[in-house]
Amino acid sequence: MPRTQRNDNFIDKSFTVMADIILKILPTNKKAKEAFVYYRDGMSAQADGEYAEALDNYNEALELEEDPNDRSYILYNMGLIFASNGEHDKAIEHYEQALESNPRLPQALNNIAVIYHYQGEQAKAAGDADGAEGYYDKAAEYWLRAIRMAPNNYLEAQNWLKTTGRSNIDIYF
Template identity: 70%
Template sequence: MPRTQRNANFIDKTFGVIADILLQTLPTPKREKEAFAYYRDGMSAQAEGEYAEALQNYFEALRLESDAYDRSFILYNIGLIHTSNGDHARALDYYAQALERNPSLPQALNNIAVIYHYRGEQALELGQDQVSKILFDKAADYWLEAIRLAPDNYIEAQNWLKVTGRIDS
């Protein structure tokens, strides 16, 4: 039984039912429908904190999905899991792969910036001022691009950029 049919959450069940109807009615190749079903089950598992199960579903979705745009969201979600697990190097790799397929993915740009900012804070704590400046500058570059794509989002990042003099008011 697919994960979405087991989930007791009303919103998830509703999404699952609507997604199933769309999958049955849209003229989409069977392989793409299967990929979306795995993606949907991966999102459900991820929402419940079942990261191993989510990754299995996402990797199966990647195996089946051929559309670069759709693959970008799968890769982005894999990056989220690695971020949650503290594996920032692996997360950065998946976010970069997502951006290769979809350069207009501001949430991936934001998450990369967050990781660089976090690493910059760590470097500051270790007294590595030059390293922290490089990392903060990288974070700023990614946030500026994310804000360019989604100007109404990332208010905290916009404030940090203003306070640090990396963006004009």
Template identity: 75%
Template sequence: MPRTQRNDNFIDKSFTVMADLILKMLPTNQQAKEAFAYYRDGMSAQADGEYAEALENYQEALKLENDSNDRSYILYNMGLIYASNGEHEKALEFYHEAIDLNPKMPQALNNIAVIYHYQGERAKEAGNEDEGEALFDRAAEYWKQAIRIAPNNYIEAQNWLKTSGRSEMDVFF
């Protein structure tokens, strides 16, 4: 049974009905509509914590989706799942693929920076000061890119860039 038929609460059912109506009325081909249906089911499964099911739906959506912008969001969501499961290297792969397709995706840039920052902290805790600093520098570069695209976002990152001396940007906010 498709996930769209299993939603139990009113809001999920309402969203599903609206999404199905929009999908039917979209002036696009059947393949794009199927890709969107898989993407929508993937998002629903992801929201429910059903990551394996979400990944299956996203993989099917990727097989059908031709639009690079839409593909970037599918890849981004796959990266979110791997990051939440602690598979940081795999998450980085998906985030980078998403950015390759959509360079103006600050949320993917931010998530890459978060992973590099986390890895930098772990390296320093393990006594690898130079490796930790190199990872912090990588994080800083990605945060700067994200902030250039979305200057009012990522306030904590902006503060970290300032306090760590890794910012040569004059205006953040």
């Protein structure tokens, strides 16, 4: 049974009904509508913690979706799953692909920076100061790009950049 027919709560059912109505009236081709159904099912599975099912749906959506902006969000959500599973290299790969499709996705830049910062913390804890600095520099690079796009976001990152001396420009607020 498709995930859209299994939703048990009122909000999920309401969302599904609204999404189905929108799908019927949207002036798009059948392939795009089918991609959206897989994407919607992927989001639902992801919200339920069913990551394997979500990835299957996202992969199906990617096969069908042609719009670069829509593809970027599919890839971004896949990156979220890989990051939450500790598969940092796969997460970064998917975030980078999302940015190739949509360069205006500061949340992908932020998430890459978070991963590099985490890896820097891990290297530091293991006694690899040089490795840690390399990861921190990468994190700074991505956070600066994200902050340039969304100057009112990522306040903790902005503070970290200033206190570590990795930012000498005032692009904040």
